[in-house]
Amino acid sequence: MTPVTFFRRKQQVMLFTLIALLVSYVVASIALGFQQGALLQVQTGFLWMAQNFLPTATSLKLLPAVLFQLWRTFIIATAAAGVAGVISLLLAVIGAKNLGQRHVSISFFIRGFASVLRNIPIIAWALILLFSFKQNELTGFLALWLMNLGFLTRAFLETIEDFDTGKLEALIATGTSRPVAIMQGLLPEIATPVVEWLLYMIENNVRDATLVGLLTGTGIGFLFDLYFKSINYPAAGLVVVVLIVLVISLELLSTHIQRSLT
Amino acid sequence: MIDSVTLSQEPTQKAPHPVDRRARTLQAFVIGLAVISIYGLISVIPAHFDLWAATKVFIANLQLMFFSPNVGNDSHGLLFQALLASIELAFVTTVLGAGLGLVCGLAAAQNIAPSWLCLTTKSVMAFVRAIPTILWVLIYSVALGLGPNAAVVGLTFHSVAYLAKVFANTIEEIPAQTIEALRAGGCGLLPVLCQAVLPSLASRLLSWTFIRFEINFANAVVVGAAAGAGGIGYQLFVASNFYFNFHEVGMIVYYILAFVFVLEVISTKLRHKFID
Numbered sequence: 392m393t394p395v396t397f398f399r400r401k402q403q404v405m406l407f408t409l410i411a412l413l414v415s416y417v418v419a420s421i422a423l424g425f426q427q428g429a430l431l432q433v434q435t436g437f438l439w440m441a442q443n444f445l446p447t448a449t450s451l452k453l454l455p456a457v458l459f460q461l462w463r464t465f466i467i468a469t470a471a472a473g474v475a476g477v478i479s480l481l482l483a484v485i486g487a488k489n490l491g492q493r494h495v496s497i498s499f500f501i502r503g504f505a506s507v508l509r510n511i512p513i514i515a516w517a518l519i520l521l522f523s524f525k526q527n528e529l530t531g532f533l534a535l536w537l538m539n540l541g542f543l544t545r546a547f548l549e550t551i552e553d554f555d556t557g558k559l560e561a562l563i564a565t566g567t568s569r570p571v572a573i574m575q576g577l578l579p580e581i582a583t584p585v586v587e588w589l590l591y592m593i594e595n596n597v598r599d600a601t602l603v604g605l606l607t608g609t610g611i612g613f614l615f616d617l618y619f620k621s622i623n624y625p626a627a628g629l630v631v632v633v634l635i636v637l638v639i640s641l642e643l644l645s646t647h648i649q650r651s652l653t
Numbered sequence: 654m655i656d657s658v659t660l661s662q663e664p665t666q667k668a669p670h671p672v673d674r675r676a677r678t679l680q681a682f683v684i685g686l687a688v689i690s691i692y693g694l695i696s697v698i699p700a701h702f703d704l705w706a707a708t709k710v711f712i713a714n715l716q717l718m719f720f721s722p723n724v725g726n727d728s729h730g731l732l733f734q735a736l737l738a739s740i741e742l743a744f745v746t747t748v749l750g751a752g753l754g755l756v757c758g759l760a761a762a763q764n765i766a767p768s769w770l771c772l773t774t775k776s777v778m779a780f781v782r783a784i785p786t787i788l789w790v791l792i793y794s795v796a797l798g799l800g801p802n803a804a805v806v807g808l809t810f811h812s813v814a815y816l817a818k819v820f821a822n823t824i825e826e827i828p829a830q831t832i833e834a835l836r837a838g839g840c841g842l843l844p845v846l847c848q849a850v851l852p853s854l855a856s857r858l859l860s861w862t863f864i865r866f867e868i869n870f871a872n873a874v875v876v877g878a879a880a881g882a883g884g885i886g887y888q889l890f891v892a893s894n895f896y897f898n899f900h901e902v903g904m905i906v907y908y909i910l911a912f913v914f915v916l917e918v919i920s921t922k923l924r925h926k927f928i929d
Contacts, residue, residue: 429802470693523711638783651678
């Protein structure tokens with residue numbers, strides 16, 4: 392193949408892919424009933440927010456209640472990630488193929504369990520849990536926890552399986568027992584990625600907590616829903632403002648922690 | 654950024670006790686997380702709550718869902734159409750998000766954009782990301798009217814902000830010197846982008862886009878349930894909150910799981926092919 396034909400073929404493939412993408416985009420838009428013109432009205436959303444969401448003096452009186460729910464949201468989001476993290480780490484150590492797990496079926500079972508937990512949409516968890524655990528914070532916590540358990544188990548499994556086990560085998564060969572070898576040889580090595588995953592999960596949980604609260608009638612999500620649907624927009628705006636502050640400070644904190652870990 | 658450059662130029666001067674700092678951060682993180690988790694776990698359980706009875710009911714409901722699923726008041730055709738609508742929503746928002754996210758990602762990359770543009774784009778994207786997707790959709794369903802337009806615009810917002818961040822991080826891995834050298838050789842900005850930057854990163858940008866497609870599908874389901882935007886999420890919401898039909902909820906969850914597993918297989922294949 393000469394360079395000329397190579398580049399021509401490359402261009403053709405590129406062009407064909409782009410056209411195929413464009414056609415499927417148009418077809419999907421039509422099937423969905425999406426009008427492309429709506430994209431040009433993006434500013435209306437911002438204008439609308441600027442006009443309606445600015446907290447007023449009366450809505451500021453609600454600040455203590457909003458801040459309390461924000462605090463609870465933060466606690467629940469962090470606790471869900473923390474509790475799920477411990478169990479996931481244990482499951483991942485048991486299920487990892489390179490840590491001497493001789494039964495392939497156990498490894499397979501843990502992987503499948505994590506995959507199912509992770510892939511059932513969080514709203515399905517929230518709606519099912521709502522029936523048995525009723526309208527309280529526990530429902531929101533459990534929905535986040537179940538999802539985190541699936542997500543973190545898989546993330547930790549991949550982290551451990553990327554780990555070079557030479558050191559561990561050396562430790563075991565010199566007479567260290569397996570649990571001690573894992574505690575002293577494995578955990579310090581994978582600490583950084585584990586912490587990074589946990590931080591990611593906490594950040595994600597704060598966002599999801601809003602949604603879960605909206606569906607299950609608890610926490611900051613419920614507060615937003617209540618104000619928004621009773622057309623108390625300044626108060627709803629206050630909720631959004633404190634949420635933005637929380638998410639951005641968490642993001643800054645996690646960058647700071649990640650920087651000190653490397 | 655500046656620190657790392659000066660450090661790399663003076664390898665003899667090491668940062669004081671880097672190991673200590675790492676160990677201290679780790680210790681603080683683990684202790685903080687443990688304290689909050691234990692406090693959270695204790696405070697989240699309501700007073701006079703029969704945990705065991707609730708768990709038994711929950712397990713019984715799960716059995717109803719997973720072991721005897723049926724379509725309830727709907728039909729397989731209807732559910733399949735709803736699933737398709739959610740997939741279409743995810744696809745449209747991913748295409749839009751990838752296109753706009755690439756532009757914003759280039760504008761947010763330190764080695765390509767001037768620093769003022771980079772900082773502005775990054776701040777705007779952080780702001781957009783800080784508001785949960787569902788709130789964007791709710792805001793737009795008031796501003797634009799309820800329907801697919803609000804769902805697409807609301808979901809696209811978050812996709813653009815997310816992809817702009819990860820695209821910018823990927824693009825910033827190309828050393829600034831490489832781009833400077835090309836520019837100094839008389840290459841215009843557009844040729845540098847189209848011939849050097851994008852081709853060398855194409856596969857990684859694509860796998861990020863695919864990851865976003867998975868997230869967008871989950872979001873499309875969510876939006877249907879919480880903002881009434883239609884699709885399989887709406888069916889899920891109706892089946893559980895209006896009809897209390899666990900059999901149908903189970904069937905809908907199986908529908909969603911089937912599609913997500915297909916996505917997961919594809920993404921694992923892609924990851925092995927492109928990232929490793």
